[in-house]
Amino acid sequence: MQTDIGAAQRPGLVMRLKKRARLSSLKYLAILRVSILNNLAYIMEVFFRALLLVILVFVLTQLWKTTFTLRGTRVLSGFSIADMIWYLVAAETIALSLPALxxxxxQEVRSGQLAYLLxxxxxxVLYNYAHYLGERLVRLLMNALIGSLLALVMAGVxxxxxxGLLAWPLVAFLALSIDFVMHxxxxxLAFWSEETQSFSLIFSRLTLVLGGVxxxxxxxxxxxRSIAQALPFSAILYGPARxxxxxxxxxxxxxxxxQCATLxxxxxxxxxxxxxAVRRVNINGG
Structure with a gap:
């Protein structure tokens, strides 16, 4: 009899778990949607931020054109100058889309707002991840649009x-997720350090230099080269761009x-x- 009751209860438990998972997914999708709409409301600010990509790619392109000319070659380590320009655009598109996470x-930790948000x-964690994805996707698409137009003018089709086109969204999504986890x-770390911007600056610079941007x-x-390829920074920028x-x-x-191991x-x-950090909040009474 008990076995029959347990077997009868299992389908109901599975249905409740599926319903809970569905409602949870809808909740975070709603947060993602709101984040996207909030950033689209200030699309001109996103546009002007993206213009930095034009300056950086233009400067780096001139440097690489000079390098190719001085070496007297049309291909360097398997990259032509056109490949190099598109690579720079792809890498900078991801690098410059990072929000101020x-x-x-x-600020939430140091102001005590975290205790209320919990x-x-x-x-x-998932709330911030959904909010981060919404903000970053808008910036990423704007950077991709402006960068592609620039590369078409400078390097052609x-x-x-x-x-590569089918694989790029997957590896780019994993790269954005790794970036979120790290930042x-x-x-x-603000729970233990008065200022975390120095840590963020060090990580971002290491990503730019060793990540292949x-x-x-x-x-x-x-x-x-071997050291940089083995480090997790290459999984964020170099891997997706290449x-x-x-x-x-x-x-x-x-x-x-x-990427999966790093994530x-x-x-x-x-x-x-x-x-x-949560235990520290509870011990201190919020």
């Missing part, structure tokens, strides 16, 4: 493969493994910091 988390009927963790990692001399410009199935598989380790570190 660390500063916002830092009382919301939503995960503080790109020779992307359909595999969210840095913001939570100034040049593909193939250009780097050994052993710096996948779009020079797609290789073997490299895509290695990149996905690197998993990053989530574990972030949750450890987060739970330690």
């Amino acid at each position: 660390t500063r916002r988390i830092d 009382g919301r009927p939503a995960s503080y 790109p020779h992307f493969t359909w595999q 969210f963790s840095i913001g939570l 100034l040049a593909p990692l193939e250009i780097f001399p050994q052993p710096l 996948t779009l410009v020079h797609f290789e199935a073997a490299r895509l598989g290695a990149l996905l493994v690197q 998993l380790v990053g989530i574990m570190i972030m949750l450890a910091i987060y739970h330690a």
Whole structure:
């Protein structure tokens, strides 16, 4: 009899869990939608921020054109000047779309607002992730639009493969998620440090230099190239940009493994910091 009752209760439990998961998903999708709409309301600000990409890509392009001319070559480490321009646009599109996540988390922690936000009927981490994605997607699309127009003028039509075009959204999404985990963790360090912007600055500079935003990692001399490719920074910028410009199935598989491993380790570190921070709030009475 007890077995029959347990078997009868299982479908009901499964249905309740599915309903709860569906409602939870709809809640965070609503937060994502609101974040997108809020950023679209200030689309001109997003547009003028994106113009920085034009300046950076133009300056870097002139430097690389000079390098190609001085070396007397049309191809450098497998990249033509047109490939290099499209690579720079792809990398800068991701790099310049980062919102001020660390500063916002830092301010919420230091002002004590975090104690009130934890009382919301939503995960503080997932709430910030949905809000971050909405803000970053708007910036990413604006950067991609402006960067593509610039690259078309300077380098002409790109020779992307359909595999690269299909793979890029996936690897770019994983790169944005890794970036969120890293910067969210840095913001939570405000519980133990009076100022976290120095940590954020160090991480962002390491990402720009070792992540391959100034040049593909193939250009780097050994052993710096191997070190940079093994570090998680390359999974944020270099990997997605190279996948779009020079797609290789073997490299895509290695990149996905690197991104998933980096994301998993990053989530574990972030949750450890987060739970330690929440305990600190509870001990201090909010």
